[in-house]
Amino acid sequence: MNKTYYGKLIFELSKSGRTGYSLPESTMKNHSMDELPSALLREKPLGLPEVDELTVVRHYTNMSNNNFGVDTGFYPLGSCTMKYNPKINEEMAALKGFTNLHPAQCECTTQGALELYWEVQRTLSEIAGLSAFTLNPYAGAHGELTGLMVIRKYHEMRGDTARTKIIVPDSAHGTNPASAAVCGLQIVQVKSTADGTVDVEDLKPLLGDDIAGMMMTNPNTLGIFEKKIPEIARLVHECGGLMYYDGANLNPMLGVCRPGDMGFDVMHINLHKTFATPHGGGGPGSGPVGVRQGLEEYLPNPQVVKNSDGSFSIRTNENSLGSVSPLFGNYAVIVRAYAYLLSLGKENVPLAGKLSVLNANYIKECLKEYYKLPIDGLCKHEFVFDGLREEYGGDHHDAGHVTTLDVAKRLLDYGFHAPTIYFPLLFHEAMMIEPTETESKDTLDEFIEVMRTIALEARDHREMLKTAPHTTPVRRLDDVKAVKEPKFTYAAL
Amino acid sequence: MAKVIEGLYYSESHEYVKIEGEYGYVGITDYAQDQLGNVVYVDMPEVDDEVTAGEEFGAVESVKAASDLISPVSGTVVEINEALEDAPELVNKDAFANWIMKVKLSDPSEVDALMDAAAYEASCH
Numbered sequence: 286m287n288k289t290y291y292g293k294l295i296f297e298l299s300k301s302g303r304t305g306y307s308l309p310e311s312t313m314k315n316h317s318m319d320e321l322p323s324a325l326l327r328e329k330p331l332g333l334p335e336v337d338e339l340t341v342v343r344h345y346t347n348m349s350n351n352n353f354g355v356d357t358g359f360y361p362l363g364s365c366t367m368k369y370n371p372k373i374n375e376e377m378a379a380l381k382g383f384t385n386l387h388p389a390q391c392e393c394t395t396q397g398a399l400e401l402y403w404e405v406q407r408t409l410s411e412i413a414g415l416s417a418f419t420l421n422p423y424a425g426a427h428g429e430l431t432g433l434m435v436i437r438k439y440h441e442m443r444g445d446t447a448r449t450k451i452i453v454p455d456s457a458h459g460t461n462p463a464s465a466a467v468c469g470l471q472i473v474q475v476k477s478t479a480d481g482t483v484d485v486e487d488l489k490p491l492l493g494d495d496i497a498g499m500m501m502t503n504p505n506t507l508g509i510f511e512k513k514i515p516e517i518a519r520l521v522h523e524c525g526g527l528m529y530y531d532g533a534n535l536n537p538m539l540g541v542c543r544p545g546d547m548g549f550d551v552m553h554i555n556l557h558k559t560f561a562t563p564h565g566g567g568g569p570g571s572g573p574v575g576v577r578q579g580l581e582e583y584l585p586n587p588q589v590v591k592n593s594d595g596s597f598s599i600r601t602n603e604n605s606l607g608s609v610s611p612l613f614g615n616y617a618v619i620v621r622a623y624a625y626l627l628s629l630g631k632e633n634v635p636l637a638g639k640l641s642v643l644n645a646n647y648i649k650e651c652l653k654e655y656y657k658l659p660i661d662g663l664c665k666h667e668f669v670f671d672g673l674r675e676e677y678g679g680d681h682h683d684a685g686h687v688t689t690l691d692v693a694k695r696l697l698d699y700g701f702h703a704p705t706i707y708f709p710l711l712f713h714e715a716m717m718i719e720p721t722e723t724e725s726k727d728t729l730d731e732f733i734e735v736m737r738t739i740a741l742e743a744r745d746h747r748e749m750l751k752t753a754p755h756t757t758p759v760r761r762l763d764d765v766k767a768v769k770e771p772k773f774t775y776a777a778l
Numbered sequence: 779m780a781k782v783i784e785g786l787y788y789s790e791s792h793e794y795v796k797i798e799g800e801y802g803y804v805g806i807t808d809y810a811q812d813q814l815g816n817v818v819y820v821d822m823p824e825v826d827d828e829v830t831a832g833e834e835f836g837a838v839e840s841v842k843a844a845s846d847l848i849s850p851v852s853g854t855v856v857e858i859n860e861a862l863e864d865a866p867e868l869v870n871k872d873a874f875a876n877w878i879m880k881v882k883l884s885d886p887s888e889v890d891a892l893m894d895a896a897a898y899e900a901s902c903h
Contacts (some may be wrong), residue, residue: 707842713813764841765867769817 291343292351292758295334296775298344317595320733332776351758353702354565359728361648362505363667363705363717364458366536367565373628374561374621388612398596402589403611405623405761406573409554410636413532414545415575418554419584421614425533428572429464429500434528435551435576436498437468438583438606445525448497452521454483456507456709461500462714470497477711481507481660483517492524502531503538503547504665506709506717508645518548527717533560536721537642537666549669550577552752554757560622571618588679628740640722641666644729648720651733655740659712664750667720672714678743678750679714687743689714694761695742695753699735740753780809780902783874787889788898789850794874795881797889800852805877806838806869809902814840815867820862821847822851822878825893828854828868831888836878838869853886 289297300501302655316514318326336344360367378384380736386398405416422428433451440448451470455462462472473496499521501509511517518528523682530544530552532589536559538544544552556571557564564570570615576584586601586608612617629637642665649658654668670689673679678687693703693716705717743750754760772778786794792810796803811817819839829835829849836847859882862866868876893901 710843765818767817768841 289592291340291347293344294775295336295341295344296338298336299334301335303335303337305336306745339770341561348586355658356380358700358702359720359724359732360565361704361718361720361732362565363508363703363706363719364533365565366533366555366666366719366721367702368536368558368721369723370562370563370621371625374624375623377615377621384439386616386709396597396647398616399589399599401623402599402616402619403591404628405619406589408623408626409573410575412543413554413575414543414544414550415549415552416578417574417581417584418575419588420571420573420619421585421587421608421610421612422488422553422574423610423614424568424570425555425558425572426460426535427466428555429460429529429531430527431465431549431572431574431606432553433464433468433470433498433500434585434606434609435580435583436529436573437470439527440497442583442604446493446524450495451497451529452488452491452499452526452726454501454505456481456505456711457500457502458506458531459708461502461531465500467705475499480662481505481509481711482513485513485516485520488517488520492526494522494525496521496524496526498527498529498550499561501549502534503544504533504534504667505657507660507669507711508534508667508719509660510665514547516742522548533558534666537638537645539638540631541638543652544576545575550580551575556618556622561625562618562621565604569618571615571616571622573614582701589613604774637722638666641720644720644722644724645718647726647729648718652736655737656716657714667717667719669709669712670714670716670718671712672716673740673743675754676744677740681713685747685751687747689716691753692716692736692739692743695739695750696735697754698756699739701732701735720750780806780807780812782809782895782899784895786874786895787850787892788895789848790901793848793852795804795889795892796874796877797851797883797886798877801856802853802880802883802889803806803877804835804850804879804881806847806873807852807898808873810845811870811873814845815842816836816840817866820866820878821870822858822862823855825855825858829853829855829879831885831891838866843881847878849881850887850892851881853882853884855879856882 315418338743355369409418413535422431449471450473451465452473452475454475465472473491478484478485503514509518521528527550528548530549532554534554535554547772553572553574556562582602583606586605587599590598590600592598645664645666645668649664657672657674659671672689673687682684689706693706696703711713786796787796792807794805794807799848808870817838818839823835831849833849833851834846835849838847859878
């Protein structure tokens with residue numbers, strides 16, 4: 286009677302006739318099921334598990350102990366910014382004044398909630414160097430779509446309807462081309478140079494009067510700052526396009542530099558990354574969209590505005606692109622982000638960005654003897670290794686070489702979450718590591734030590750890596766079988 | 779090391795075309811399948827579809843990534859390799875034997891812009 290027993294499926298713990306409740310005597314005893322129309326009767330039994338309350342409690346408590354989250358361990362998942370979510374954010378979001386709100390309440394009773402919403406819009410505008418924000422989108426990709434809709438609306442309002450193409454770098458997040466396609470735009474890819482940044486010479490011939498804009502992430506998905514951003518923005522603006530900033534990598538820029546100052550016109554922010562709200566199965570997310578001056582009226586409805594008498598109102602704008610969500614997005618997430626911002630304060634926001642850069646560079650420099658670093662030099666908040674170095678079993682000419690997948694699986698044995706692997710696609714054995722600013726030097730040192738140990742194991746005990754993980758509740762999963770023969774229900778097992 | 783076959787034509791995006799008379803058999807190279815890892819799905823065009831050199835004609839999905847397929851030649855699809863519908867892993871077993879589509883070429887001179895085996899092999903290093 287231990288973890289193994291209670292760790293079985295709840296259906297396997299089922300004993301026929303066992304219950305965790307007692308019902309009062311039925312008052313319908315004199316009626317029979319036959320009185321109901323047969324079409325309404327269930328043909329098969331429900332098949333629910335029959336268990337007592339304590340079994341349910343032990344089963345789910347044991348299951349929850351198998352979870353991995355940023356509260357249980359280091360989570361260096363590149364491009365995801367898995368920073369710690371301070372508990373005070375939860376306390377603030379749980380205040381009754383917020384949880385008991387109804388979206389249809391009279392404005393006269395929701396001034397505080399609207400003020401918070403407006404303050405977050407204003408603060409994000411300041412951090413981004415833009416004119417206005419909407420907090421309505423539900424997630425990062427939803428923000429991308431909303432932002433691209435703003436760009437389309439801008440061209441449409443000018444009668445410039447031939448702009449149907451959007452430029453996306455080959456290192457971009459997959460959501461960029463996906464959001465653009467959903468927005469009805471045709472994707473044009475621009476290549477990267479050897480240092481992983483946008484190839485300006487490759488960009489020039491792509492520009493023309495059919496270009497709606499360009500989507501960029503800065504620093505890019507390799508953690509490299511795009512130094513030519515002023516020139517790129519100038520070129521895109523000269524051809525009549527707008528610049529879109531994917532805020533996935535905003536973290537290292539916090540309080541240091543601003544997308545608006547770099548020449549971006551529209552952007553989204555992931556509150557669940559940069560502003561420490563829950564993320565990774567713990568969401569929901571929030572993807573506010575900001576715009577420069579002149580584009581404010583196209584933001585989605587409804588919008589929150591501050592009146593000249595200091596009160597706050599909800600308004601709809603007729604030039605708006607429309608609605609992207611019912612009402613105000615994930616309001617409780619916005620409360621958490623506000624709590625985070627106020628806890629840090631203006632003086633500490635830049636420290637978050639700078640420390641995230643310091644932590645990433647520290648890991649990179651400590652491990653580059655063991656793992657291939659395709660782009661040397663200073664990175665921002667994250668960096669990419671291209672697998673193990675040749676002398677540590679990473680030689681891809683060798684048929685049985687140790688892959689990034691093997692390293693990622695072995696990390697689980699040591700109690701760390703794996704980094705993002707096989708992204709970006711520019712490298713074949715990509716391993717994308719983002720420690721965030723919230724980790725102490727001790728945690729970073731422990732991670733570095735484990736990554737070194739794994740490199741030595743890869744050199745000396747290759748089989749141990751090939752068969753990892755060894756200590757997790759489930760061993761290496763058969764990805765191919767999972768895709769080709771998916772089983773989603775207990776009945777299918 | 780990934781193998782290459784003499785006599786085929788290769789593209790930068792790792793597709794090959796094998797010319798037989800006025801037809802071309804198009805697939806992905808051994809290097810491409812090796813880099814992709816276990817292939818779990820091949821999104822193929824339909825017979826009678828028009829394909830254009832340099833443009834997408836389908837996609838191949840592995841446990842690692844999904845990659846667009848870029849046609850090395852232009853023409854009309856006359857046949858697809860239906861065996862890949864149920865057994866996409868055949869691409870991993872032998873990428874050159876398991877072509878993806880057979881195209882009636884509209885401009886056979888397009889292959890001149892592609893690489894031969896030696897040039898392709900050199901480009902993969």
